[in-house]
Amino acid sequence: MSLQLGNISLKPTEQYHLNDVTLNFEPGKMYTILGRTLSGKTTLLKTIAGLQSPDSGSIHFMGKDFLSIPVWERNVAMVYQQFINYPHLNVRENIEFPLKQRKMEPSLIDKEVSDAIKKVGLEGFEVRKIQELSGGQQQRVALARSLAKKAKILLLDEPLVNLDYKLREGLREEFKKLFKGEEASQSILIYASTDPLEAMQLNGDIIVIDEGKILQVGSAKDVFENPANAKVAEITNDPAMNLNNGTIQDNKLIFNNEIQFDLPSNLQSIQPGDYQIGIRATDIHLDENGFGFDVDISEISGSETFLHLHSQNIKCVATIEEVKSYEVNQVVKINFDTSKIYLFKESGELLHSPFKS
Amino acid sequence: MAKIELNNIAHSYNPEASNPLFALKEMSLSWADGGRYALLGPSGCGKTTMLNIMSGLVTPSHGSVHFDQRDVTRVITEERNISQVFQFPVIYGTMSVYENLAFPLKCRQFPEDQIDKKVKEVAEILNLHNYLKNRAKGLTADQKQLISLGRGLVREDVAAILMDEPLTVIDPDLKFRLRRKLKEINAKYKTTLIYVTHDQNEAMTFADNIIVMDQGEVVQMGSPKDLFERPQTTFVGYFIGSPAMNIYECTASSANQVSFGSNIISVQTNLDSARSKNLKLGIRSEYITVEGESGENIFQADVNEVEDFGNYKLITASQGVIKVKAKVKRELNISSEKIFLKFPAEHCCVYEDNKLI
Numbered sequence: 001m002s003l004q005l006g007n008i009s010l011k012p013t014e015q016y017h018l019n020d021v022t023l024n025f026e027p028g029k030m031y032t033i034l035g036r037t038l039s040g041k042t043t044l045l046k047t048i049a050g051l052q053s054p055d056s057g058s059i060h061f062m063g064k065d066f067l068s069i070p071v072w073e074r075n076v077a078m079v080y081q082q083f084i085n086y087p088h089l090n091v092r093e094n095i096e097f098p099l100k101q102r103k104m105e106p107s108l109i110d111k112e113v114s115d116a117i118k119k120v121g122l123e124g125f126e127v128r129k130i131q132e133l134s135g136g137q138q139q140r141v142a143l144a145r146s147l148a149k150k151a152k153i154l155l156l157d158e159p160l161v162n163l164d165y166k167l168r169e170g171l172r173e174e175f176k177k178l179f180k181g182e183e184a185s186q187s188i189l190i191y192a193s194t195d196p197l198e199a200m201q202l203n204g205d206i207i208v209i210d211e212g213k214i215l216q217v218g219s220a221k222d223v224f225e226n227p228a229n230a231k232v233a234e235i236t237n238d239p240a241m242n243l244n245n246g247t248i249q250d251n252k253l254i255f256n257n258e259i260q261f262d263l264p265s266n267l268q269s270i271q272p273g274d275y276q277i278g279i280r281a282t283d284i285h286l287d288e289n290g291f292g293f294d295v296d297i298s299e300i301s302g303s304e305t306f307l308h309l310h311s312q313n314i315k316c317v318a319t320i321e322e323v324k325s326y327e328v329n330q331v332v333k334i335n336f337d338t339s340k341i342y343l344f345k346e347s348g349e350l351l352h353s354p355f356k357s
Numbered sequence: 358m359a360k361i362e363l364n365n366i367a368h369s370y371n372p373e374a375s376n377p378l379f380a381l382k383e384m385s386l387s388w389a390d391g392g393r394y395a396l397l398g399p400s401g402c403g404k405t406t407m408l409n410i411m412s413g414l415v416t417p418s419h420g421s422v423h424f425d426q427r428d429v430t431r432v433i434t435e436e437r438n439i440s441q442v443f444q445f446p447v448i449y450g451t452m453s454v455y456e457n458l459a460f461p462l463k464c465r466q467f468p469e470d471q472i473d474k475k476v477k478e479v480a481e482i483l484n485l486h487n488y489l490k491n492r493a494k495g496l497t498a499d500q501k502q503l504i505s506l507g508r509g510l511v512r513e514d515v516a517a518i519l520m521d522e523p524l525t526v527i528d529p530d531l532k533f534r535l536r537r538k539l540k541e542i543n544a545k546y547k548t549t550l551i552y553v554t555h556d557q558n559e560a561m562t563f564a565d566n567i568i569v570m571d572q573g574e575v576v577q578m579g580s581p582k583d584l585f586e587r588p589q590t591t592f593v594g595y596f597i598g599s600p601a602m603n604i605y606e607c608t609a610s611s612a613n614q615v616s617f618g619s620n621i622i623s624v625q626t627n628l629d630s631a632r633s634k635n636l637k638l639g640i641r642s643e644y645i646t647v648e649g650e651s652g653e654n655i656f657q658a659d660v661n662e663v664e665d666f667g668n669y670k671l672i673t674a675s676q677g678v679i680k681v682k683a684k685v686k687r688e689l690n691i692s693s694e695k696i697f698l699k700f701p702a703e704h705c706c707v708y709e710d711n712k713l714i
Contacts, residue, residue, distance in 0.1 A: 282669075
C-alpha cells in the first residue's frame with residue numbers, strides 16, 4: 001500500500017520547484033516535510049494530491065500509476081494553511097459535504113461525521129456557523145472534514161502556522177494523538193512544516209527539502225543528531241545552527257581567524273585544514289571569562305531567549321535558558337561548548353558529529 | 358514627547374444601558390516618556406480599545422486621558438500628536454520615499470531646509486537613504502512599513518508612536534531586521550513606542566514593559582522576566598511561556614505549605630490569611646527537577662511520555678488525574694516508569710481566586 005515518487009521534477013520557471021524527488025511512503029507512519037518558505041513543500045503535496053502535474057517522473061500508489069488517476073478519484077485529503085471551509089454551511093454540513101458528494105448512505109454519513117467531530121473536539125459546535133468560530137476551531141473543522149473522508153493519504157500543509165502560539169501548542173498535541181490512533185495505521189500521513197520543533201515533536205520520519213531537492217530522509221532523532229550537510233543543520237534547528245569558517249592546525253581549533261580553542265579530544269583524529277564549524281545555539285552559553293560579543297537583538301521565544309550576537313568576524317546566536325531582555329549593542333561574554341561542535345567539509349557534507357564517535 | 362496617563366479609564370460601548378458591558382474595565386495606567394511598551398492579550402481582550410482611547414479614535418465613557426498635564430480626553434486624533442502604524446503599511450504609493458517622509462512636515466509648513474535635514478536623518482537610520490528617490494510602491498513590505506514608522510519619527514513633537522500588529526504582513530526573515538530597527542530607534546530618539554500584539558514572543562522581544570490584558574482588564578504590567586517568573590494571575594502563567602505553567606487546585610495545609618492529592622508542597626508564600634480558601638499552586642515546567650528518590654517537595658508520578666525536542670526533553674507524567682509537564686536537559690536519561698519530580702519552593706507560586714498571593 002505504499003506511495004512511491006520516482007524522479008519527480010517540476011521546473012515551471014528558471015527555478016526548480018521540485019528537483020528529481022524520489023521518496024517512498026508507507027502507511028501507518030507519519031512523515032514531516034521540513035523546509036523553509038518556498039522550498040517546495042506545498043508543490044510536493046499538491047503533486048501528490050494531483051493539483052499540480054510534474055514535468056517528469058512517476059507516482060505510484062498501491063502499485064497503480066497515480067498520475068493517470070484524476071484528482072477526484074485519488075482518495076487524498078488535504079488540509080491547508082488557510083482555514084478553508086464553506087462559509088454558508090454550519091460545522092456539521094461542512095464536514096459531511098464530501099461524503100454527500102460521494103452519495104454515501106445517510107446513516108453512515110451520520111456516524112462518520114459524528115466520529116470526526118468527536119476526534120477533533122468540536123462536540124457542541126455542530127450547528128455553529130463557520131464565522132462564529134475562532135481560527136483554531138475553523139482549522140479543526142477542516143481537519144474533521146479530511147478525517148471523515150477516510151482518505152488513504154492525508155496531506156497537511158502547515159495547518160497550524162496561522163494560529164497563535166498557545167493554540168498551536170494545544171492543537172499540535174491533539175494532532176499527534178490523533179495520528180497515533182487506530183485508523184492512522186491504514187493511511188499515509190504527510191505533514192509539511194517550517195518549524196524544526198514541530199517536526200521533532202511529531203516524531204515521525206523527517207524529509208528535509210530545500211530548493212525543491214530532498215536533502216535528507218531519516219528519523220527525527222537521526223536528522224537532529226547527524227544532519228547530512230550544513231544546509232540541513234541550518235534548516236532543522238531553530239535558531240538555525242551557527243556556521244562559521246574554522247581551521248584545525250597545531251592542535252588548535254580556530255573560529256574565523258579570531259578565537260581559538262585547544263582541539264577537543266573528540267576531534268583529535270581530524271586532519272588539519274579548513275572546515276565549516278557548526279554549533280547549536282544551545283551549546284553557546286554566557287561565561288564571565290568568555291569572549292566579548294555585541295548583542296544585535298535579544299529575541300524571546302516561549303521560555304527562552306535567543307541572543308543574536310556578533311564580534312569582528314563571527315556571527316552567532318546563543319540560547320539562554322531564561323526570559324530576559326538585552327539591549328541592542330550591549331556587550332556579553334560567551335563561551336562555546338567545543339565538545340558539541342560539528343564539522344562540515346567545504347562542500348557542506350557532514351564530516352564530524354558529536355553524536356557519532 | 359510626553360508622559361501619557363490614563364486616569365480611571367473605563368469604556369463601554371453601551372454606557373446608557375441599565376447593565377452596561379465594559380470592553381475595558383476601570384484602570385489607571387501611566388506610560389513613561391521614551392518607554393518601549395507592548396499591549397498583549399488574546400483577541401477581544403480590549404487592547405485595541407485601549408489603543409484607540411490613546412489615539413483619540415475612541416472617547417472613553419469613563420475617566421480621563423492626559424498627555425503631560427494636558428487633558429486630551431476629548432481632543433481629536435489630529436490634534437494629539439500621535440503617530441500610528443497599522444498592520445498594513447499606509448503609504449502614498451505614487452510619491453517617492455522622500456515625499457512620503459516629508460509629508461507630515463510639509464503639512465505643518467516646516468521650512469524646506471529643516472524638512473530636508475530631518476528626512477535625510479530619519480532615512481539614514483531606517484536604511485532607506487538609498488531609496489529616497491524611488492517610488493514607495495516598488496519597495497518591499499518591511500521597507501514600506503518603515504516608511505509608515507518614519508513619518509512618525511520625522512516629527513519631534515509626537516507624544517508616542519502607536520503600532521497595531523505592525524509585523525503581521527512581514528516575512529519572518531524581515532521581521533528580525535524590523536524588530537532590531539524598532540529597538541534602535543527607541544534608543545536613539547527616545548520616542549515612546551506602544552506596540553499592540555496577540556503574540557507573546559513578539560511582545561516579549563520588543564518591549565521592556567508588557568501590559569497583559571484579559572477580558573477587558575490589565576492583569577499584569579512588567580518586564581518579560583517578571584511575567585515569566587512571577588505571573589500575577591493564572592491566566593498569565595498559562596499565556597506566557599511554552600509550555601504553559603503547571604497549575605493545581607490546592608488548599609493551605611500550614612502557613613507555608615499547600616496540599617493537593619496526597620502531596621504536600623512547601624512554598625515561600627505566607628498563607629496565614631488564606632488558610633480556608635480555595636487556592637492554586639503554579640509551577641513552571643522549566644523549574645521542575647528530576648530526583649533519584651522521594652523527599653521534601655517531591656511529586657511522585659508515572660511517566661506518560663517523553664518527547665525529544667532536540668534541544669530539550671519534555672516529560673509528561675501523571676499521578677492519577679493530576680498531570681505535570683517538566684522540561685529537562687536532553688542528555689537526561691529517563692528509563693523508569695516512576696519518576697520523582699521536585700517542585701523547588703522558591704519557584705512555587707500560590708494563587709487565590711487566580712491572583713498571586
